[in-house]
Amino acid sequence: MVAQTFNVIQTKAVPKGTPEFEEKREALLRTFADKVPKEYYIPQDVIDNPPQDVSNLATTFGILTPQQIEITEQYDATGLAQAIAEKKYSAVEVVKAFSTRAIIAHQLTCCLTQWFPDEAIEQARKADEYLEKNGKPIGPLHGVPVSIKDHMPIAGTYSSYGYFGSIQHDEKDSQLVRILRNMGAVFYCKTNQPQSIMHLESDSHWGRVLNPYNIHLSAGGSTGGEAALIAMKGSALGVGTDIGGSIRGPSAFCGIYGFKPTSYTLPMKDMLAGTFPAELNILCSIGPMCRTLRDMDLMTKGLLAAKPHLEDPRLIPTKWTGLETPTTKPLKIGIIHNDGFIEPQPPVKRAVSWAKERLSDPKYKDLVEIKDFTPYNASEAWSLIRRQYWPEGGKLMVDHIEETGEPILPLSAWIWKDAEAGGMRTAADVSTMRGERDQYRIKFAEHWNSQDVDFLIGPCFVGPASAHDTAFFWTYTSLYNYVDYPGVVVPTPIKAEKGEKYAENYQALSDACSSVKQLWEEGDFEKAPINLQIVGRKYHDNELFGALAVLKEILGLV
Template sequence: MVVRPFKVVQTKDVPRGTPEFEEKRAALLRAFADKIPQEYYIPEDVANNPPQDVSGLATQFGILTPKEVEITENYDATGLAEAIASKKHSAVEVVTAFAKRAIIAHQLTCCLTQWFMDEAIEQAKKLDEYLEKNGKTIGPLHGVPVSIKDHMPIAGTYSSYGYFGSIQHDEKDSQFIGILRSMGAVFYCKTNQPQSLMHLESDSHWGRVLNPYNIQLSAGGSTGGEAALVAMKGSVLGVGTDIGGSIRGPAAFCGIYGFKPTSYTLPMKHMIAAPFPAELNVLCSIGPMGRSLRDMDLMTKGILAAKPHLEDPRLVPTKWTGFETPVTKPLKIGIISNDGFIDPQPPVKRAIAWAKEKLSDPKFKDLVEVKDFTPYNAAEAWSKIRLQYWPEGGKAVVDHIEETGEPVHPLSAWIWKDAEVHGMRTGLDVSTMRGERDEYRIKFAQHWNSQDVDFVIGPCFVGPASQHDTAFYWTYTSLYNFVDYPGIVVPTPIKAEKGEQYAEDYKPLSDACGHVKQLWEEGNFEKAPINLQINARKYHDNELFGALSVLKDILELV
């Protein structure tokens, strides 16, 4: 048998580095490819000439058995855990199905960085033996495959910050991963992310992640590999981090669910190898990504049940009530049509109109009260957060990237260019930034209160998924990192359509707004899904899920 090369679809290559770097990168990719059985290769003609929409292709190649199709398509994580606990499916059957589908998804979208099917099957065998012997499961995720973002340490695997020089081997699980393991989760792959983790397209030394619904578009970042994998049904539940939209952006680009909690709610101990300067003023969160609201609740509840604050004193002790949080009065919902800085592209405006119409139906008047809402000075928040991400001017990251001969990618340079000119800030500078941040937070809260709303619903991004290398403006997500409010993104039935145009009376709210219109007119966004974002006040994560228990049926959520 002639062994053909293992091919991963790339519609736009990542920039090339020095010959020495490219040689090291090629060796890394070969080592990955050498692990893949040829019977899992997709047809060569598809790899060489894929359709624009690859989201439904995984079942068409005969690689998955009918039962594996059923396992990967017909459950969310909650349902899958129940099926394994009742012995309808074994943990080995389930992880085999998802590992196979994940490697198919990778060939079509470049969503993976590591794939360890054999190790996952061994882990699943032990879980099956435990269930058979004891008549009970290890925990609420017993046998459920969970995909993990590349930078998160899993014992026996590698992690990185999305560039070659940051790769390291991890001997121990990070705290979050360890808790998932104790809940019975099975780990079978790690997923792609951006160079430096700090922009909204997942393009690393592993390649560029493609959007399953339109491979000419981005899957988002920084947790773009996770989002694409879940959308391709190669994962039922994943884990992301979010310091500017890194859970919510890719979840929205790929039409799945993603939850960013208030910072220091869920544990991030040992999640990155070195302190991250951005977190001097802008705090990161970790949270679930998946197929349903109840899966967001399931993972959050399970992690907090382990009382992670006893191990990490940075965490705020939180009792999770989630969907059981009582709702005792009609919800006051603010609808964000635009943030006063950038008017969203046409399909996003349609999704907002759809949600407003649903919520305004007279039959729900005892459940929700709908109001128009505008966030406080989104342009100021975007300007400040771009500087506060990089108190060292980005130089340390640039030096670390370039020392191996790797090139700096366009969106990496874009996100730190405002801070770069200031160079390394002093301690006093950083303290002053914190004062500005806190002053903004107070004004934001006052502005929220003056509009008398409990929750807000609005865009996740300035448009649907962006074209490659054009995710410049994350204002709709980074705003809530700056004020540290929790948020969840949810799918809608709206998709971008060919030929959609801006309204005739459109007037740009800013230069950035005009640029967003230009990007729309230059691109092809057909079939890109549209999500909406729902936010609550800081530390009102339980109340957000209580509200979701009401909004779920109104907005046709699962």
């Protein structure tokens, strides 16, 4: 009998590089596998013949104890912190439960890049000792396991840009990680992301992340490992970054909550190993990914309470009122059915209609006023942002990736395709781009004002989770990076169904719109969850959360 080896499900492997690269990649994967005790291996027949939906498999292998199932399924991060503070569970028990569930989730979805339960248990033991000695928790996340995206430095771990040549060992925590640690968080794993951190699919030298609800679909990117892990209940609270939809896209693909703040709200100091040319004109944001509204609020409040702007002067000093922010009622909400560029696929249309129907209920007339809304020139925004992501034409990234023999993945080539022809742009070119961006932002604001709305509700993506290697059009998220407006994505009860068809009177809004329809007709999206996106004005992050508190009951949010 051949001994079972550690494996993860891969329905579509990432392309292979040179033999030398593949040898180094295999050594990296083997180092990860060697850390995993054999009692945590899932059955080989599940690896070889997985079901399409693996979202509920973690509890079926006899690996998790009843208590570990309870810990990982019955609590959000806020509830876990309270249970640990009340000594219902120890921090050690909680981190063992999530570490175990995380490694099961990884075998089913390829969501992790690093897994360090021993170090996490030691952190948790110190938290338990602190609570016993002082009679109070370290902070609002006392003993709560928090998962972290691979590129974010945690002292003693490795980080990367999603390709082999960018791997580096980190000697110290990034600012955000340090604040979370001071809040009592326990770190136990890092999660998978795309090559270049710039796809809406998380495919890297670690492998391709699978959607838990349909493994033939993407878990999203660039924070796809986080989204899959949280959906698999291997994490209650994670951290993502977003420069084109990298929090909101994967959160939507996997049916969880995600928050992209206005830029320079939450700390990003030391978050990347080097500078990123895209940020000359398009700024990245960092934010929570989790199971509930109150967990997004909890993390944001704790991070801002640390006054990170005193250390990083780029940040805007912000007093967080979050879900307790008062609002003017009725809220004037614009409903986006399409962005004038791409008509969403059928289940997304159903979700928008569902939300509009709920919001139109007469019993809520004193709380909300709704009207249809079309964003300003989404096709122009998409054209501009795709070029402005890569002012160097993508060449620097291409060179760095290829120097180890790693192949350029399909969605990498896709995202810098429009900028590649222009090559390395001059300072004058980049300045002109900024002028184009600012003119677009002014027109967008004028258009918003003319429609007299406070907030928007609409699609997060052109469809549910995309089939692998087909996440081409991020227009519904990247638009709000371009104008730098905050957005939250929230689950709905809608899921993609087999046999759904476009309306008979459908008319393509663009060539991209026709392509999206073709992708729908060629794919199988059954069981994929559908989220909606709620957007506020720039710097109105608190007001956005105040609106969420009003919408919670109407839309059945948790």
